[in-house]
Every structure is written in C-alpha cells, then in structure tokens.
Amino acid sequence: MSVIGKPFPIRDAREKALGTAEYTTDLKMPGMLYGKVLRSPIHHGRVLSIDTSRAEALPGVRAVITGRDIKPIIYGFGWRHRKDKYALAIDKVRYKGDEIAAVAAVDEDTAEEALDLIKVELEELPAVFDADAALVPGAPLVHDDAPGNIVKAYDIHKGDVDRAFADAFKVYEHRFATQRVHQSYLEPYGCVVHWDPFGKVTAWIGSMNNSGIRLMLADALDLPVTKVRVIQPWVGGSFGSKVTLCNIYPIAAYLSKKAGSKPVRIIYTREEEFYASRPRVSCVIHVKTGVTRDGCLLARQVRLINDAGAYSEMAPAMLEVMCHRSDSVYRIPNVRIDAKLVYTNKSSIGAYRGYGNPQMTFAYESQFDVIADDLGIDPAEFRLKNATRPGDVTTHGWQITSCGLPDAIETVRDRSKWAEKRGKGRDVARGVGMACTIHEGDDRHYLGFTGSNASVEIHEDGRVVVISGEGEYGQGFQTIAAQIAAEVLGVPLESVDVTFPDTDRTPYALGPWGSRLTISGGNAVRMAAEDARKQLFEVAAEKLEARAEDLESSEGRIFVKGSIERSIAVAEAASAALYRWGGKLILGRGTEEPNTTCMDPDAQSNPCSAYSFAAQVAEVEVDRKTGQVKLLGLYTSNDGGNILNTTLAEGQVVGCALQGIGYACTENMMFIDGAQPNPSFLQSGVPNALDVPPIDVHFTDTDDPYGPFGAKGLSELGAPPVAAAVANAIYDAVGVRLTNLPLAPEKVVRVLRQKSTATKGDGQS
Amino acid sequence: MKVAINLRVNGDACKVLVPPHRPLVDVLRDDVGLTGTKKGCGAGECGACTVLMDGKPVNSCLVLAVQADGKDIVTIEGLAQDDRLHPIQEAFVQHGAIQCGYCSPGMILIAKALLDENPRPTELEVKQAIAGNICRCTGYVKIVEAIQAASRLVANERRA
Numbered sequence: 001m002s003v004i005g006k007p008f009p010i011r012d013a014r015e016k017a018l019g020t021a022e023y024t025t026d027l028k029m030p031g032m033l034y035g036k037v038l039r040s041p042i043h044h045g046r047v048l049s050i051d052t053s054r055a056e057a058l059p060g061v062r063a064v065i066t067g068r069d070i071k072p073i074i075y076g077f078g079w080r081h082r083k084d085k086y087a088l089a090i091d092k093v094r095y096k097g098d099e100i101a102a103v104a105a106v107d108e109d110t111a112e113e114a115l116d117l118i119k120v121e122l123e124e125l126p127a128v129f130d131a132d133a134a135l136v137p138g139a140p141l142v143h144d145d146a147p148g149n150i151v152k153a154y155d156i157h158k159g160d161v162d163r164a165f166a167d168a169f170k171v172y173e174h175r176f177a178t179q180r181v182h183q184s185y186l187e188p189y190g191c192v193v194h195w196d197p198f199g200k201v202t203a204w205i206g207s208m209n210n211s212g213i214r215l216m217l218a219d220a221l222d223l224p225v226t227k228v229r230v231i232q233p234w235v236g237g238s239f240g241s242k243v244t245l246c247n248i249y250p251i252a253a254y255l256s257k258k259a260g261s262k263p264v265r266i267i268y269t270r271e272e273e274f275y276a277s278r279p280r281v282s283c284v285i286h287v288k289t290g291v292t293r294d295g296c297l298l299a300r301q302v303r304l305i306n307d308a309g310a311y312s313e314m315a316p317a318m319l320e321v322m323c324h325r326s327d328s329v330y331r332i333p334n335v336r337i338d339a340k341l342v343y344t345n346k347s348s349i350g351a352y353r354g355y356g357n358p359q360m361t362f363a364y365e366s367q368f369d370v371i372a373d374d375l376g377i378d379p380a381e382f383r384l385k386n387a388t389r390p391g392d393v394t395t396h397g398w399q400i401t402s403c404g405l406p407d408a409i410e411t412v413r414d415r416s417k418w419a420e421k422r423g424k425g426r427d428v429a430r431g432v433g434m435a436c437t438i439h440e441g442d443d444r445h446y447l448g449f450t451g452s453n454a455s456v457e458i459h460e461d462g463r464v465v466v467i468s469g470e471g472e473y474g475q476g477f478q479t480i481a482a483q484i485a486a487e488v489l490g491v492p493l494e495s496v497d498v499t500f501p502d503t504d505r506t507p508y509a510l511g512p513w514g515s516r517l518t519i520s521g522g523n524a525v526r527m528a529a530e531d532a533r534k535q536l537f538e539v540a541a542e543k544l545e546a547r548a549e550d551l552e553s554s555e556g557r558i559f560v561k562g563s564i565e566r567s568i569a570v571a572e573a574a575s576a577a578l579y580r581w582g583g584k585l586i587l588g589r590g591t592e593e594p595n596t597t598c599m600d601p602d603a604q605s606n607p608c609s610a611y612s613f614a615a616q617v618a619e620v621e622v623d624r625k626t627g628q629v630k631l632l633g634l635y636t637s638n639d640g641g642n643i644l645n646t647t648l649a650e651g652q653v654v655g656c657a658l659q660g661i662g663y664a665c666t667e668n669m670m671f672i673d674g675a676q677p678n679p680s681f682l683q684s685g686v687p688n689a690l691d692v693p694p695i696d697v698h699f700t701d702t703d704d705p706y707g708p709f710g711a712k713g714l715s716e717l718g719a720p721p722v723a724a725a726v727a728n729a730i731y732d733a734v735g736v737r738l739t740n741l742p743l744a745p746e747k748v749v750r751v752l753r754q755k756s757t758a759t760k761g762d763g764q765s
Numbered sequence: 766m767k768v769a770i771n772l773r774v775n776g777d778a779c780k781v782l783v784p785p786h787r788p789l790v791d792v793l794r795d796d797v798g799l800t801g802t803k804k805g806c807g808a809g810e811c812g813a814c815t816v817l818m819d820g821k822p823v824n825s826c827l828v829l830a831v832q833a834d835g836k837d838i839v840t841i842e843g844l845a846q847d848d849r850l851h852p853i854q855e856a857f858v859q860h861g862a863i864q865c866g867y868c869s870p871g872m873i874l875i876a877k878a879l880l881d882e883n884p885r886p887t888e889l890e891v892k893q894a895i896a897g898n899i900c901r902c903t904g905y906v907k908i909v910e911a912i913q914a915a916s917r918l919v920a921n922e923r924r925a
C-alpha cells in the first residue's frame with residue numbers, strides 16, 4: 001500500500017491554518033440581511049397575540065415573520081418518525097427558547113433592537129421538566145396528541161428473562177442516571193438562505209447532511225425537492241448535532257422571501273446553543289442482571305426513560321438503538337427492555353457521538369464491576385469470559401464478523417499494568433477501572449437506500465476528482481476518500497480533489513452518522529475508483545498494445561506488469577480518452593448498498609455491515625477530602641478494523657475520549673425548575689488543555705471483510721466507555737460507587753461520608 | 766453615533782467607522798473583511814477570536830474596537846509570508862492538530878504569543894498558555910505536540 005495506512009494530515013489543514021477556509025459564519029453576500037429569532041421567555045404557554053407593527057416600523061428592518069407568515073406544516077426527522085414541530089410557534093410554545101417570531105434587518109444591531117419591539121401575549125401553562133414527573137398521570141401535557149407525554153415506547157423480550165432470573169446464582173439491581181451535555185462544537189449553528197425571485201431556495205448550511213437537510217427543508221417549506229439546493233461550506237464541528245433540520249433554516253428562507261429575495265444569514269449565539277439546540281439526551285436506567293456462579297451473564301432486564309424535551313426530532317430513532325445496541329458487547333441470552341421516550345418542557349435533544357451509547361455503557365459497565373466484585377472475579381477476566389467474539393450472532397441477531405474486543409480487553413489490561421495497580425487503592429486512593437463498548441457501523445434504519453454513491457473523474461492532466469455527497473465537519477472523510485481513490489488508481493494523493501457536498505452537484509447521500517462514512521462512503525469511492533481504473537486501463541491497453549488485465553498503476557503511471565519500460569502516464573491515458581474520436585471523460589461510478597436488514601429491536605435483525613469495539617482502562621487518584629478525581633491516565637484499545645490513516649484515527653479517538661472525559665467528570669447542562677443556570681462553555685464544564693490526562697491509543701489488529709481496505713468506523717469509540725471506566729476506577733480507589741453522572745467532587749464526598757457513617761455496605765450516589 | 770478609529774491590521778492601515786459598543790472581533794470580520802478570526806462564544810470563554818494586539822494575545826470579542834484605536838493588530842491572515850506558512854501553521858498541519866479548524870486561528874496565534882515570549886516552553890507551559898482556548902475536536906494532544914514541534918522549528922530558524 002502506498003497511500004493507505006499512512007499518517008497524512010487532514011487534506012484542508014492548510015486552508016484552515018491560514019484562516020482562508022470559509023465557514024457558514026464567514027459568508028457574506030451582496031444585499032445580505034441579518035436574521036434574529038425571538039424566543040419564548042416561558043416554558044409552556046399558549047400564544048394569544050403577537051404585535052410586530054413597531055418592529056416593522058424600525059428603520060433598517062426588512063422583514064418580520066411570525067407563525068402567521070409560514071405554511072402550517074408540521075415536520076420532523078425523516079419520514080419514519082413523529083412530526084411535531086412548526087418552523088415558528090403557531091398555537092403553543094413548549095420550552096423556554098421556542099421560536100416565536102423572526103426579524104431580518106440590515107445589520108445585527110437593528111435586528112436585535114427590532115426583537116425588543118415585538119409584543120407577544122402568552123397565556124402561561126403548567127410545565128413539566130422531569131421525565132419521571134411527566135409520566136405521572138395528570139402531568140401537564142406537552143403535546144395534546146401524546147397522552148402520558150409518551151413519544152415512543154419499546155417493550156422487547158428475547159429469551160426468557162424470568163426463568164433465567166429464577167435460575168440465576170445471583171441477581172443485581174441498580175439505578176443509574178445521566179445528565180444532558182452539549183456537543184460544544186466551536187462553530188455555532190448557522191445558515192445563509194436565499195429564496196430567489198424564481199422560487200428556488202439556496203441554502204448554505206453548516207450541517208453535514210446535505211441531502212437529508214434538503215428533504216426536510218423542502219418538506220418544511222412545502223416545495224418540490226429540486227427547488228431547494230443545500231450547499232455545505234466548511235463546518236466547525238458537529239459530532240452528530242447538525243445532522244437534522246434546525247428551525248433557523250426554514251425561518252431564514254421565509255425571511256428571505258418576505259424581504260424581497262435577499263439572502264438572510266442567521267447565526268446562533270452561544271447562549272442560544274445552550275437554550276435551543278440539540279444536546280445529548282439524559283436518561284434514567286434501571287438495570288437488573290442475573291449471572292451464574294462462575295460469572296456468565298444469564299439475563300438482563302432494563303427500564304429506560306429518556307427525556308426528549310419538547311419536540312421529538314431524532315430522539316425516537318435514538319431510543320431504538322439505545323434499547324438494544326449494548327446487548328451485543330457480551331454474550332447474554334435473555335434480555336427484556338422497557339424503554340420510554342418522554343416529552344418535557346425543555347429544548348429537544350439530538351445526536352452526539354455515540355448516539356445513546358455513553359449512557360447505556362455507563363450503566364451496564366458500572367454494574368458489571370459491582371457483579372465482578374461481588375463474585376470475586378477480576379473485572380477484566382469477567383469481561384473476557386463474556387465477550388462477544390468473531391462469528392457470534394448476538395441476542396438480537398447481529399452478525400459479528402470482525403471483532404477485536406477480546407484483544408482490546410487484553411491490551412488495555414496489559415498496557416495499563418492492571419494487575420499491578422488493581423485493588424491496591426483503598427489506602428493510597430488510587431485505582432483502575434475498565435469498560436468496553438460496541439458501536440454500529442452504517443446502521444440500516446429503513447429498507448430503502450442506505451448506502452452511498454460516489455463518482456470519480458480522471459481529467460486530462462491526471463487530476464482525479466472524487467464526487468461524493470457525504471459531508472465533512474472536520475472528522476476527515478474527504479481525506480480518507482482521497483486516500484482510497486489514490487490507492488485504487490495508483491496516483492499520488494496530491495493529485496486527488498474531493499468536492500464539497502452541494503445537492504445540485506453531488507449525489508444523494510445519507511451523511512455522517514452511525515460511523516458510516518469510512519465504511520459506506522469509502523466503499524462507494526473505492527468502487528467508483530475501480531470503475532474509473534477499468535476505463536482508464538482500457539485506453540492505456542490500446543496505447544501500450546497490451547491487455548487491460550495485464551496493467552497496473554502506481555505513482556501516476558500505468559505499466560504492463562513485469563515490463564516496467566512499457567508505461568504511460570495516467571494523464572496521458574485520460575487525455576487520450578477525452579480527446580480522441582468519440583472521446584469521453586473517464587468517469588467511474590460506485591454505489592454501495594450494504595447487505596443488511598432493517599434495524600428492529602423487536603425482531604432479529606442485522607442492521608450493520610460491520611461492528612466496531614473498544615476497551616478502556618482509566619486510572620484515577622481520588623482526594624478523599626475534596627472528592628476531586630484526578631485522571632492519571634486513560635488506556636484505549638480500539639477495533640476500527642484496518643487503520644487507513646494513523647494521524648486521523650488517533651485524532652478521532654483522542655478527541656472523542658476527551659469528550660467522554662468531560663461527560664464523565666465535569667460537564668452538565670443544569671436545569672433548576674426548567675431554568676438553565678450555566679449556559680456557557682466554561683460553566684457547563686467543557687474541558688481545556690489542562691484537563692487532558694495521558695491518553696494511550698492502541699488499535700487492534702483487525703481486518704474487516706466488508707470495509708474498504710479492511711477498515712471500519714472508529715470515530716465514536718472514544719467516548720462511550722470513559723464514564724464507567726472512571727466510575728469503576730473510583731470504586732477501586734476508595735470503595736464507593738457513583739451511579740449519577742457527572743462524577744463530580746461533591747458526589748464523591750457525599751458517598752464517602754455515607755460510607756463512613758453506614759454500618760455496612762457501599763454508599764451510592 | 767459612530768466613531769472613526771485607525772487600526773493597523775497585519776501591517777495595513779485601516780480607518781473604520783464603528784459604533785462605540787462594537788467588539789473588535791466583529792470589526793475585523795465584518796468591516797475589515799478578515800474572517801480568519803473566528804467567533805465561538807462572544808464572551809471570552811473559547812479563545813477562537815484570539816488576535817495579537819501590540820504583540821499581546823487578546824480575546825477580540827472582549828476588546829471594543831474603540832479600545833484598539835491606534836493599535837497594531839495581527840490576525841491569522843498576517844502570519845504566512847507569501848506562500849510560506851509560518852512554522853507554527855506548518856506544525857499544526859503536519860501534526861494533525863487541525864480537525865474542523867474553527868479553533869485553529871486562535872490556537873495558532875496564542876501559540877505565537879507564547880513562543881515569542883518563551884521560545885522553548887515545557888509541555889505544561891504550553892498547556893497553560895492554551896488553557897483559555899477551547900478545541901472540541903482534537904483533545905488538545907496533537908495541538909500541544911504541534912506547538913512543541915513549532916518551538917523547535919522556530920529555534921532552528923533563528924539559529925540558521
């Protein structure tokens with residue numbers, strides 16, 4: 001391999017280092033107006049009247065819109081899920097931050113001033129902020145058509161859990177709770193939307209799911225899909241959040257139209273990010289697990305309650321995965337899950353690296369250590385004993401092909417010097433803890449097209465252009481796509497360009513979620529490059545008077561195998577193909593459609609073309625007086641298949657792991673009676689450079705049979721295991737078990753105190 | 766009411782009319798047209814808006830443009846010479862210190878301020894220097910490595 005597996009920097013690093021990369025927030029267009037949104041000041045209420053006359057009269061204001069100015073279209077995420085949202089409130093507001101009206105003006109100050117001039121009369125309604133409270137009969141209803149505030153529920157039963165519990169040597173029950181955290185990407189949500197005089201809407205959006213956003217935006221605006229064009233500029237981070245439609249996109253479109261077809265830019269403030277974007281869902285997870293005397297998992301019963309906030313968005317799709325994904329980390333024959341998604345009067349939630357995995361992994365992997373401890377089995381041994389292995393078909397039917405989990409467990413155990421450090425803690429207050437995870441690669445959520453399209457052009461000067469609609473927000477897909485094309489075609493990496501997604505130019509794509517881009521997008525690029533190579537070799541074969549199947553290429557030249565002197569430059573062959581009689585551009589096409597079945601937790605399905613795994617060990621030191629938990633080291637071993645680019649892979653694991661550390665230790669979007677006291681980077685606990693422990697990154701030696709060049713997705717592996725690994729390490733260090741995230745000092749102190757006053761048993765908090 | 770101020774930005778004199786409450790970051794991005802400086806929070810918490818003012822790093826979202834009157838400002842656009850990246854930029858590229866890139870201009874400038882003052886910082890000194898700059902993508906590890914590598918590059922260049 002000349003390109004695959006090498007540590008290439010991300011391909012647009014130069015533009016980014018120079019400051020010339022243009023993000024949505026940087027875009028400016030002739031005549032562009034600045035939009036601002038008026039948000040609900042109350043948590044729940046009926047809209048009685050809105051008077052915009054004074055705002056409209058303010059010089060510099062070009063458009064003011066309210067729910068009266070939009071088509072009353074209720075939209076949602078995709079076509080399979082509940083639709084429950086208008087672009088602007090029509091009847092009710094359902095959280096503090098809900099969109100009521102919007103203004104476009106010649107500058108931001110004027111737009112801001114105009115918002116103050118809009119008079120809104122609301123009738124306040126009782127609100128509910130907690131998922132448990134929302135389930136109580138008689139609780140305020142967030143949506144009248146969702147009785148009991150239930151958005152979605154699953155009741156899944158595989159095997160015979162009751163019988164297994166009866167047969168079990170021991171059964172354990174715990175309750176875990178996790179908090180909301182924000183993705184805290186640096187570039188806030190933003191868009192520039194132009195509704196031109198001929199009825200076409202062009203939107204520059206800092207999303208990375210162009211095709212999906214186009215469908216949702218066309219739906220929200222009631223336009224034919226080709227009347228909407230979505231262009232992706234550079235995106236300053238997303239981590240899942242920006243995959244769905246944000247209300248500012250249709251709002252900017254309506255403002256643009258009303259303002260006489262002027263482009264309108266709306267950028268979230270950082271406060272808006274915390275009040276009105278889509279953070280990670282908070283959960284309450286009751287887990288009951290039965291085991292045999294020698295430590296085999298027999299059964300698990302789970303009650304999961306997810307707090308959706310006021311609109312469902314992606315939350316139902318996430319619940320679907322959360323309620324069964326983690327049952328495939330280990331062999332566990334009997335499972336039952338009662339999972340509910342509940343409306344409350346808070347902002348909606350969204351995807352964030354792991355898509356519900358960090359929450360479930362925290363609960364299951366924490367309880368795992370309680371069990372191991374009680375049975376007197378080393379937690380690493382316990383995990384190895386139960387670990388899923390290559391060739392397994394798990395409880396839900398997931399067919400595990402490549403699987404580096406056992407290897408990962410052994411690796412982090414050995415690299416962390418587990419045996420030396422483990423169980424020494426109680427006096428020195430140092431300890432180690434382990435946790436594992438599985439993540440889906442390219443999960444199929446419906447029976448329609450779930451693959452990826454790409455084409456590869458080879459131009460007459462040898463330049464290769466990869467055309468894919470799969471988005472990029474800094475995680476490196478374009479670099480991986482370029483590497484794959486370069487490797488297949490035998491050309492230098494520098495001669496490959498990758499286009500930015502633009503729905504008028506690039507093919508339909510599903511976008512980056514579910515760790516799917518390397519495996520699905522990458523395979524489509526590989527197939528397109530192979531098709532282009534075939535066409536190229538046919539032309540080269542004529543020129544070289546050889547057979548196409550006898551050719552090979554490297555470093556931009558095509559050779560006859562075994563006779564190096566008979567060669568032709570890729571550029572020369574491409575040029576000949578184009579300029580000769582009946583000529584054409586070399587254009588290869590690739591369509592990947594995974595041979596998977598639709599995800600269905602109720603039935604047996606195999607939704608992914610590959611599954612990725614990881615194990616981690618955290619080492620901590622706990623200050624018994626202050627409760628401070630110092631992370632001394634994080635050892636990670638990751639099964640992302642064959643690694644295509646070591647620099648990028650390490651960057652994905654470390655960056656994701658630090659997000660996991662923030663989630664485990666410091667980050668928390670607090671809600672006090674619905675009010676948010678800490679809506680900022682610092683107050684919400686986002687880690688800085690001084691919070692980073694030494695992070696050891698290891699990749700298992702795995703070669704996936706399906707992924708391009710043996711690769712699988714790995715960008716979501718770093719975060720999920722951290723919280724449980726740290727909680728388990730705290731237990732190893734000081735003998736207390738924390739079951740609520742984040743693992744904050746005050747909780748550590750509280751449980752240590754409880755423990756010292758308790759007559760027996762371990763404290764819990 | 767607007768106030769006329771004179772800035773020297775990356776060596777060029779520019780005269781702008783600004784409202785007195787307008788932060789420097791907005792003037793640089795919107796009035797001067799240098800969008801390399803990013804705005805992540807507008808509240809002094811993320812460092813994305815870091816520029817050098819008379820050689821010292823500032824969060825340009827916390828500096829009013831009127832306070833910058835008569836000052837020398839260096840933004841990310843002022844670092845590379847002709848086609849050659851500044852050694853810090855080069856190190857960021859080569860060491861994988863850039864993912865989405867939204868923090869990069871601020872990180873690179875805070876690193877420049879550090880190395881101007883302390884050409885061979887320890888790892889801890891690097892971390893302390895960039896502690897006010899948030900990067901959500903990289904986990905900082907490769908950024909710290911890049912700054913240390915840059916310090917060696919800069920030292921070598923000085924020697925040469």
Ligand code: FES
Binds near residue numbers: 827
């Ligand atoms: S934008 Fe200035 S510190 Fe964040």
Ligand code: FES
Binds near residue numbers: 862866867900903
């Ligand atoms: S590279 Fe994305 S925030 Fe630093």
